[in-house]
Amino acid sequence: MDIQYVGEHLLPGKLGQFFIILAFGMSLLSTIAYYFQTSNDKNDLSWRQIARWSFRIHTVALIGIIAALFFIIYNHYFEYNYAYSHSSRSLPTHYMISCFWEGQEGSFLLWAFWQLVFGNVLIRFAKDWEDSVMTIVGLSQVFILSMLLGVEVFGYRIGSSPFILLRDAMQGAPIFQDPQYLVKYIQDGRGLNPLLQNYWMVIHPPTLFFGFASMVVPFAYAMAGLWTKRLKEWVKPALPYALVAVMVLGTGIIMGAFWAYEALNFGGFWAWDPVENASLIPWLTMISAIHVLVVYKNTGHSYFTALFLVLISFILVLYASFLTRSGILGETSVHAFTDLGMSGQLVIYVLVFLALSTWLIVKNWKQLPITEKDEHIYSREFWMFIGALVMTLSCLQVIATTSIPVYNKLFNGNVAPPVDPVGFYNQWQMPFAVIVALISAFAQYLKYKKTDSVKFWINTGVSLLMSALVTAVVVYYTLLGGLKLVFGENYHNDNPFNWMFVILIYACVFSVITNAKILGEAIKGKFKLTGSAVAHMGFALMLIGATIAASQKRVISINTSGFDYGKEFDSKNKRENVLLWKGESMKMDKYLVTYTGDTTEGVNTYYRVNYKVVDESNKVVENFDLNPLGQINPTMGLVASPDTRHYLTHDIYTHVSSVPKREEDAAAEGHDGHAEDEGYNPPSTYKVSVGDTINFDEGKVVVRGINKDVHLKDMTINQGDIAVGLTLAVIGNSDRKETIVEPVYLIKNRSQFTLSKKMEEFGLKFKFTKIIPDENKFELVMLKKPGKQKDYVIMKAIVFPYINFLWGGTIIMVIGFAFSISRRLKELKDAKSKDQTEKMKDVVL
Incomplete structure (x- = not known):
């Protein structure tokens, strides 16, 4: 007897799957009909009528698929695998849209939608090309829709449906033996990947698939x-x-x-x-x-x-x-x-x-x-x-x-x-x-078929000379000592000089100058090459911006304290990240940088970092805050997103590399409630490996190793018992003194025990609570007595010079393409008008 599950909403999924089958079938029928219309008598338009109506039904069906899937995501129907895997109740509406295309099925659906749009445009405007062109477009649409079918044919599965139920995707899971699994166990979805929770991910995928x-x-x-x-x-x-x-x-x-x-x-x-x-x-x-x-x-x-x-x-x-x-x-x-x-x-x-x-x-x-x-x-x-x-x-x-x-x-x-x-x-x-x-x-100085070589070399020579002068100025202010005039005397350029960068900048400046001259002729009414000139200028500026920003970016968060952040930081990142205690300022390049606090919104915490520039008279001449995001994700660890201060000539880019656990996160991992822990703050639980470092306000704890030969006072270790010590080095910030403590994990008579160790000097207590062999990690619980607990962030700051050339060049390039599209459409329209005029003349004659 089938289980009757409580709380499931099956109608949207059934409708969605029906629309998938209908959309696939209609796209296939439309393709076949357009094929026969192309291959058969052009005076009989019956196949074209079938093809067009099939494509119209396909259009409605595809929109139905999209509506059904978004309805499921928006209403948090987590009985569907797609909604459970990619969304959650805490997401705002615009990120629910991102959920739509985070998975493969949704991205195929997005691709199919844009091909659908082009198909309808071609039906309207392709004229005598419609039948043959739409056969090819329709065939592509058939293949994309087949990716969404999720059906088995002769034992082979074709596609993956976005409407598959969670219990079908996770067959055999014990929770589905309970008819009330949805009410009892599935309270929320896994959520959208934190890295995709950005407004650019709402508009970037649709544009890319377009x-x-x-x-x-x-x-x-x-x-x-x-x-x-x-x-x-x-x-x-x-x-x-x-x-x-x-x-x-x-x-x-x-x-x-x-x-x-x-x-x-x-x-x-x-x-x-x-x-x-x-x-x-x-x-x-x-x-x-x-x-x-x-x-x-x-x-x-x-x-x-x-x-x-x-x-x-x-x-x-x-x-x-x-x-x-x-x-x-x-x-x-x-x-x-x-x-x-x-x-x-x-x-x-x-x-x-x-x-x-x-x-x-x-x-x-x-x-x-x-x-x-x-x-x-x-x-x-x-x-x-x-x-x-x-x-x-x-x-x-x-x-x-x-x-x-x-x-x-x-x-x-x-x-x-x-x-x-x-x-x-x-x-x-x-x-x-x-x-x-x-x-x-x-090439802008050349004409089709043949060019006057003397005139070409004169124009090219003048532009090459002008480009050399401009390049010298650009290189001085971007790659050489002139950067100090822009960014101040404290600026130190540690990037190696590379002649290839100079050659590329020279070539790009040459392109900008020659295409600007062609663009100047547009003022005289010669609009023919406007689109290509603008696009080439934009492309050259984009290359200049990318070259300078990537080659001359400069890390200003240099760690000069010698503080070791642990093995999760390699030598390069140890040098390029600084530890900021809350409320304590640090000199960083020309800036006085202070971590002043944080703000939590849902699962995200924004760390407020203040930047100040103070002149010789101690007057603040610049003052701003950056708010990089740091989320402690249960499955991904720290998920960080930067914050950037934008200037005309440069950007200051800041992101956090390590943050302390929030108390509520630590408490959520479980406080054992033992009376012996009274007087301590809620515990913080860490998964650690040998070499890892845990920072606290007065110092740090380094995991030195595992002691498998533990001797316990007043306790005998019998055969079959296991006693393992976790060797920890507690190092104070002030005197760098290292103290070894060794909490013990004990299995005796098949019962598990944790033998804690205290470090009274700092009010710390450690418990070694679990061995995780699959991950080669250990679970360590750390408690601290109440007191003024300082927060901190470990952060990295980078200056990107002249990166606006990259973004500005991109915009100019797109404008150039738009001009070129307009020109080609006008040429096409003029050609059609000319053909119609010629036909009318033939009829009259």
């Missing part, structure tokens, strides 16, 4: 052009969508960088993490594709390169999805999803589109409009092609290194990824960036 989804449209036009033998015509309608894809995906990538900078504590905006790389790869190839598409459109050259880059960009989106969702990056990236058993489907998704595009190219190879004529070296198309080639080579280097886990899996290898990924990738990518920046500069 970019991924937009990649399918130029791919679909290229495939449709090959399929229907319209080998040249697809370029014009595909170009605006390619620009949209680059603009939106680039915006999403930079949003991710800003989220990392604002919310993560690794001290930067880009770490060359494999998941970061996975989104960058198709962006690079699509930028290359756009440039070669423009070359082909204006000269008829480089057709195959343009075709290949458009096709491979979408294939790389699918490959990136495989990398991040198959679990294969689990050991090399903290951002990757875990494997939900869909690796096979993801591989099929990649291989099907790779096979289709390859087959269509081979089938049409002899008809492809490939020219044998070489481009002139003094032509714009030649250098645009070279620039696209360089960006593709840059992309290949990123793919090759990011795919190391894939090689190891396929060939049973053991190749190790780079130990220092930032240094490794920067070393490879800077030469590529230099070449691209240079080409984006002097």
